[in-house]
């Protein structure tokens with residue numbers, strides 16, 4: 130199934146290759162990104178949003194076609210300078226080309242477990258927006274920046290979507306690569322266009338995954354730009370005029386909080402830091418209910434035993450276990466076997482083949498960081 134994360138990754142890779150003038154490499158990524166977007170559009174219940182997504186997929190396919198033409202016209206990399214400058218001018222001018230907005234349809238109730246995290250998010254992010262007069266009376270700050278951190282696959286992206294959905298806000302999904310992408314424009318302009326687009330909405334949530342990538346890893350030419358981008362984002366947030374009923378929130382997510390620019394974590398900035406941990410036993414039970422419970426199950430499937438067998442598994446891991454367990458009887462019946470239900474043996478075999486994606490050392494690092502911050 131296509132996810133927004135997959136789409137962004139493919140699109141970013143396609144655009145990065147395109148930017149480098151490598152049309153042969155760019156083409157398949159752009160096509161796959163378009164296919165992914167089409168799948169997302171098909172699953173979208175909002176007709177207006179669906180039309181937007183389809184139009185976006187078409188733009189990506191046009192770009193891929195363009196790659197074909199260019200690759201046929203000359204060897205990769207042999208791109209005339211003039212053409213490149215012209216492209217940048219054109220693409221840099223149109224924020225709609227790279228700023229993806231969505232109206233997510235994920236509720237807090239769709240997220241298994243993590244009750245403490247939900248309560249923290251309600252307190253810091255939902256209630257102040259939903260009850261602005263009370264928030265003002267008690268001096269509770271509204272909006273601003275929030276950091277969701279924790280191991281991969283624990284539902285950080287899902288939380289960001291659920292927050293936007295519960296606030297009835299428009300969500301802007303953006304990656305550091307896009308902000309830094311010369312192909313879409315200069316970094317500073319990109320940040321400005323993004324915030325201008327978000328501020329034009331009554332309520333907006335800007336979501337940036339892998340936010341640590343805004344910090345330069347090595348001293349390279351881009352680092353000066355990057356060191357300007359973080360303060361600019363923070364300034365845009367601080368400068369937002371918080372009128373009642375209007376909301377602008379910046380949600381950053383990271384699997385590597387220790388790589389973050391310390392400037393981002395100072396008070397008044399991404400100061401609400403929320404740890405999204407691995408699911409506990411109760412949450413894993415709920416995850417099995419969500420992802421396995423709706424499939425045809427044999428009587429011997431025992432969720433309590435599965436919960437015991439999946440200590441250390443993330444939400445995404447459990448979803449994958451459920452999907453792979455269903456593939457076993459499915460493939461057998463495709464091959465001509467009598468359709469049968471998913472058995473306990475199917476699920477346990479998948480669990481045995483698929484260890485948890487987060488190892489103990491990484492987990493300890495998260496717990497340490499969480500305790501210190």
Ligand code: ADP
Pocket residue numbers: 132134239240241242243280281282283284285286287288382408412416419443444445446448
């Ligand atoms: P992250 O952003 O933390 O890497 P995601 O939100 O992208 O994780 O999670 C990947 C997928 O795993 C989600 O789309 C969802 O299907 C599933 N998932 C993860 N955690 C949960 C959870 N607590 N409840 C329900 N589904 C979850």
